[in-house]
Amino acid sequence: MTAATSLLSFAGLVVTLAIVWRQSWPGRLRLFAFQSLLLAVLAATLGVLAGRPRLVLLGLVFLVIKVVVIPRVLYRIGSGMPVRPVAPGKSSGITLLVAGVLIVVAYAVMLPLRTVTALPTAGAIPLAFAMALIGLFLCVTGRDALGHILGFLVFENGIFGLALLATYGLPGIVEAGVFLDVLIIVLIMEGVVGQVRREHESIDEPKLRELRG
């Protein structure tokens, strides 16, 4: 049980680091879909091994939303944009370094949890939390709207992973609410970004700095 879950979490973390590394947004999108897939599998295995049929259903729903629906929406958002960022972006070396530091920070922060719990999956919790922190960092360094949304979604995945590992999922209604919210956020974001692109002619972050002071 612990071996399977920590392996899957570790794989998830590696994929997250890959997302940080990749510059072109289609590549990032595919990696995000893969990460979501890994998390869905994690949910399913937990459901089977820990004897919680609800988790399997949860993993299935997660799969449908995060691997099928949301990437298609993101693809629609990014369709008009150039594949590689025109301006030479920050070298990914520094961002990877910061991601590493964040992993260490995640371990440090999650120490009190390790002492309290006796769950078999306790070992993987810091990994999930690191995934969340890197997602947040991705959001911070996003160069355009798509980068921000992607960062947010990775952050969301990290939290979902943490919820799975720490508490075997949340009560039904809360979980449903969270999925519904995430889905609505992405749909609304698509609408808003569409309007912003029409009005501001671009969704690059430096172009969206008119409101100051």
Add this chain to the structure above:
Amino acid sequence: MSVLLFGLAAAGGALATVVGVAGMLGAGGSLSLPGLVPLGGIALSLDPLGGLFLAMVGTTAIPASIYAIGYAGGERRGVLAYLAFVSAMGLVPLAANVMTFLIAWELMSLASYFLVLHDRDDPESVDAAWLYAVMSQAGLACLLAGMLLLTAATGSATFADWASAAPDLTPGARVLPLLLLGLGFASKAGVIPLHVWLPRAHPAAPSHVSALMSGVMVKLGIYGLVRASLDWLSPTPVWWGAAVLLAGAVSAVVGILYAVVERDLKRLLAFSSIENVGVILIGLGAGLVFRGVGLGGLAVLAIAAALYHAVNHAAFKSLLFLGAGAVVHATGTRNMNALGGLVTRMPWTAGCFVFGAAAIAALPPLNGFVSEWLIFQALLQNVQMARLELNLTFTFGLAALALTSGLTLACFVKAAGITFLAVPRSDAAARAHEAPVSMRAAMVLLAGACVFLGLGPTLVLPALARLAGPLVGAELPALGDGLTVRISGEFAALSPVALTVVLGAALLAPLVALRLLRASHRTRWYETWACGRMLQTARMEYTATAFSNPFKRVFDFFYRPEKRLDIEFHPDSRFFVERIEYANPTRPLFEEWLYEPALAALSRVAALTRRVQSGSANAYLAYILAALLLLLVLA
């Protein structure tokens, strides 16, 4: 409509006077509405000290309201604020707990803010109102902090409990509230360096309001200081008394120095209010030091003298402000260099103003002299204290008071002389007309009050001493019999009534002598002698700036005057002049060194933080991440 409301205000003033005087004579009383407001609800209570200041509010409100009927005419805008202002001032001395006091205090400031904004379109008075509001808000912050600290120390929010818990306060729990309350009340009283708002706010308000503000609102700052030093934190340390005395001395000297060189009539009166507050604080400081050293009798004398000067100042300063208001009402300008020759056009106002000037310059038969004489005697009594450093402080106080009284004389000779006498310097002054009846009645009423206060120290002083006695906790010193006021036995004595009789007789003597020596009483009217030149114009007269020139040269280290001279030469030759403009403005010391740097620094920091909202979404998200990590580390 406004006449009705001002009448209501006058009636309210009368009621306040009656209640105040009753309070002074010992009739207590309290009213409490618990639950209306947190911290103990609204509670009012009347005690002798509160009664005195309530009476002062009342007696000044009556003539001011009568005056306002004539001054404001049909204008309805300022009336409600005026009513709120007077009633709030009435409530302050009666407040019995923290919330009531703060609400009354702030309502007073708010109402007077709107009254200062009387002339809304003039940017200068809008700035003055802003500075006034910010300074009174800062004062309120100090008061709030001081009072809440005391509430925490004594566990209750009512002043009566503070008075009973005062003796056993630990020194630590006494000094901080004392400083904060002192700062808060001093900023309202206009003590230097917290005075910058006063000379800009008082002149901007209509004259009956400036009279109330200068005459009474400033005294409520004094009321607060007396209440804090003698009632709430009663055995205050000796250094506090010395500090109050020195602050008073500095305020008196600096206040009058600025008043002497002032060109604007109402600003001159505002600065002179600062000076008189300084004189009151000298008396109060002396009283506190005497009590600290243990000379109870002298403490009662000094505090009674200070309160007496507060009452006197309320009377003659209101008279002067109402007079100035009549001048502004008639000529439309406050600049003394454009006035003059009003004595023939406005005889009543001129008479009352000269009378007020004589009173404030402490000329003998009037009330200014009596209270200044009492404060001098109180300071002279420091010989009974064996401590050298206190004697020197008192000597410094004496010298400051003497210099101030000399400069006050000069200042008010200028104010009365340049404004009213000789030839009008502008056609506005030439067209001036006498003030309406209600304004003149108010002024005469106040002049009467000055005469009564001048002739009646033997009545007023014992009443004030009975009021100060229980505060200081000492027995009343012997204050002489019906006619004369005696200070500690044979040291000094003064009997204004006898003095007035002798002066009257002395005035008759020259008339009789001239009749006896058969002097001729023929009088011929002719032009003033001007070295034989034919035309005698108003431009040859001395102006206010010229009059104050000797002081500017003597005290130039204080004024640091700038000499601005621009000459327009005649186009044809360099030796003939079209126009010469000479200005010799003084540079305000405190604004330049204390307030402007502070405001500039604040604006720089504000501009710096503006960059936080830079507009970039990444930066905003970075703030969230940084906040998260920081809190994780710190918490």
Add this chain to the structure above:
Amino acid sequence: MMLVLLLAVPLVGAGGLAVARGAWLGRLHGLVATLTLTASLAVTVTVYRARDVTALDGFLRADALSAWMVALIGLVAVLAALEAPRYVTTAVAPRFYALFHLFVFTMLLAVTTDDVGFMWVAIEGTTLASVFLVNFERTRASLEASYKYLLICSVGIAVAFLGTVLVYFANVQLFGDEEYALRWTTLLRLAPGLAPQVVQLAFVFLVVGYGTKAGVAPMHTWLPDAHSEAPAPVSALMSGVLLAVGVYAILRFKPVVDLAAGPAFTSRILLGLGLLSMAVAALFLWAPTNFKRMLAYSSVEHVGIACVGLGFGGPWGIAGALLHIANHALAKSTLFLLAGRIRAAYGSADITAVRGLLHPLPRTGGAFLAAMVALMGLPPFGLFTSEVLIFGAGFAKGAIVEAALGLVLLLVAFGGLLRSTQAMLYGVPTGPAPAAASGAWPVAPVTLALLLLILTGVAWPPGLGDALEQLAAIVGP
């Protein structure tokens, strides 16, 4: 049962309005708003008179704290609803009214649900409902503002979700996989037994998360953009009660963390963040350029004051903070409504563009002045009383330096606000005369709010005293 009715009214109203067309749309919108108000007042009265109201076997629960919020939301919603018809053309009206009432519904849901997880979902819902309200005018700036609003709030709320997960983890670890583990009542009951470190860690995430929603610095950056670009009724609702809902969420977790790990931890964080918000806001208020952004920053400042009040704690501190939130909601919503009208009249929100407002629009100017006086914390109005209570708690607690710093920051903000108000109201009006405002009727909501402020200021109604005591009992340990 009453709670379900309370929630149903705005939801059904929103649905109905979305579909409805035709002239009587405005009247339907008004009807829904008034019905919401009556329902919320009914709930509040029953809670304060009798006992807590529950529905759907405990899923929805209104105790004294949520009743206070419900009343506030109902009141401000009516104030905003009365002004809404001025900003909406008949073509887009249905969409606006629907979103408006959906927004009210999500806020009511957030404060009445007992389930902490579902509260998170509801608060996320408030963001989603209000995004399209913010960029309703489709201007360039409002679109950028709505984008940033959605992005920052979503990220912030996600952090809060992380905190909720950690609280659930702490709860589940000790008491097994209970069905009602995320119920606030169970959390409160089990709080003393929870692991202190985990709960403290969770509280950090919760404060940062819900702090974003409450506009606490440094997570407040979305607030000035969103509030200044949104139409007036929306920014009135957001500034008045949406921030209060954010603070409500933090308030819900505060007793739990206090029981688990002692009060010092939460008060230290709240005090620090509160003072930081006041400092940032005061410095921005010192020289503002746009009066709607000025009002937004003053919201950040007043939320900061409320947090400082909670940080000081004690009966006065908490009662003062909650009273301050209510007063601020009233004052700020009226100010935004008036600011909207001034902006419509002068065509721009720059302070320099508006001069001598009192001459052409005496009634609006007078109401604006009165509301600004209230906002600056001057006595006849309630904000002064609540500030005295808060700083009273501060000095009683011995936190002299923090309280003194708070007073100084209040003074700086006062100076800035007063200067810009004077710049707008006084002076000789230059430039084109503004469009004439409509008749006396629209000033009615403003006078109602100002009267309420005077009530909470100097004339406390009998019930207010012990209502605040009940609140202090719930929040403070």
Add this chain to the structure above:
Amino acid sequence: MITDLALALIQALVVAAGAPLLVGVLRTLKARLVGRRGPRPWQPYADLAKLLRKEAVVSTTTSWVFRVTPYVLFATMLVAAVIVPVVASRTALPFAGIILLMYLFLVGSFFLALAGLDSGSAFGGMGASREVAVAALAEPTVILAVFALALRADTTNLGGIVARLSGEPSLAASPGHLLAFAAFFIVMLAETGRLPVDNPATHLELTMIHEAMVLEYSGRYLALVEWAGAMKLFVFLTLLANLFFPWGVPDLVAPVPIVLGLLALAGKLAVLTVGLAVLETIVAKLRLFRVPELLAGSFALALLSVTAVFLVP
């Protein structure tokens, strides 16, 4: 009560009559010192008589202030005469503080300055401005000198001080007392407008202070003003004489001691007048803006005398 009235009348007469004589003697002495014959000592009486007979020319620009001031001046000088212990240490009025005396002089300055301004000419304004400036700067010195005397004699009542000092001559010789005398002497020069501060004999507008204010007066008004000026000098000199050389001042009020007192006073005044005449011929007039330094010097002297009291008990 009657003796007080009688004493008051006597003192008033002595001062009123003696003042012009004092000024006349002073002028004659100064003339003689520079080798001129100078007018007869009783010339001032003739001047006063002439002025009383002439008609008074009053400027059209003036108001009631101009015409009231001479009477007020004369009245204040009379009251001052009554207060100062001229012939006996017991003064006519029971309350005779030095502070009251100084403020009476201020009343005079106040009205004279106003009258100066009232005439509307440049001279009046200039004189008024300078007079009040000098009076203001002299005031601190006066009060401190008074304070030094009050400390020693433990009362501010003039009669009391003279009685106390005549009782213990040693007190009069103490250094503090001499410092107070020097300070008081300089103040006397400033207040009465004698040479170092103001030149009474000239009408040159650059130098005159007191004269500038009274330039407009003529006829009976000028007579009253001149007379009051002379009385002020007389009062000041008697004050200096009795306070600092208290010998020969009788304390009981009876005809014989009063005559003796008058003689003693005449002697002392003669000495002081000679001293003043010598001083005025030696010293030239100070520039107006050097006068404050002179007054600052006298202030320092007064301060020294006060601290002398504290330090040397």
